Amino acid sequence: MNKIMHIYKQLKEMYGDQKDWWPGETAFHIAIGAILTQNTTWTSAYKALQNLIAEGLDTPQALYHANIENIKPLIKPAGFMNQKARYLKNLASFTCEQLACCIRNLRKHPQPRETLLSIKGIGKETADSILLYALNMPFFVVDAYTRRIFSRLGIIYKKTPYDEIAHMFTSNIPQDVELYKEYHALIVEHAKQRCKKKSPLCEGCLLKDLCPLQTTEGHRKQNI
Ligand code: SF4
Incomplete structure (x- = not known):
């Protein structure tokens, strides 16, 4: 060995x-969580995710149409709320405009990792977390x-x-x-x-x- x-x-x-170490009811929840947990603990990111779910801002469509100012206070527990709100909007825009509002469609993309990395706010660790935990693709985090x-x-x-x-x-x-x-x-x-x-x-x-x-x-x- x-x-x-x-x-x-x-x-x-x-x-x-x-098992089930990364919680999330949907693939998009996991993707949101991967952004929210940047530079903070999962506990803080989880609180922010729960706030988004409670307000119905946990789908690509809802985030895409949401006013960014309404997102910021909800994700405050995760810190860097201005930056992360922008990143969440970027992810939602990408998902709705290029993946028919379903992040799972990224699985069919010829270069899923490069595509995610082209979104501002998604670095290698975040991209690989999304690919592995949300999309069940073999990328190591x-x-x-x-x-x-x-x-x-x-x-x-x-x-x-x-x-x-x-x-x-x-x-x-x-x-x-x-x-x-x-x-x-x-x-x-x-x-x-x-x-x-x-x-x-x-x-x-x-x-x-x-x-x-x-x-x-x-x-x-x-x-x-
Ligand atoms: S430094 Fe870390 S890996 Fe090495 S013996 Fe200690 S706990 Fe184990």
Whole structure:
């Protein structure tokens, strides 16, 4: 078994199944959530999403026709409300004007990722989150947690480019959407529960044998 798959197995052993990790009743809810969670916690993004749902502004058509000023207060819990309201409008305009108001139609597009990346406000992590979790397409999501854990494990550098990291995963594990979803969810869980930004809890971590930074001494020496 290669190292990337071995790490997956160890994470699974530590945290178990993460099924339905990204909640959302519709594909568009997941896409909205991917924008709202930029630079904030999922808890804050979720509150904002619930406000949009409560006001009926959770469909492409509704957001497309909504006055941007009415969107802003609803998404305030997620922060950056001016910017994110504009991004949500951009996503809704794209969905209604190019996908007949159904984001799932992006699956038929010859270049779905490039198309999403052409929308202002959608970067690589957001695009891949939409493709993987909303559209069930095999794109691997790389986030700050991925960088933290895999750089500590000595597999990447903190500044390794996004696409290089994604390729490292996709070339070492089977192309399986459920596996991609589960792996990313386990990475997030590990970063939150154990491989924390400051003072990681290495005792009991099943990746300890692989990790050059497993001891407190090691952390101090390497200044992480
Ligand atoms: S041993 Fe510590 S630093 Fe290494 S992956 Fe586990 S929690 Fe993170």
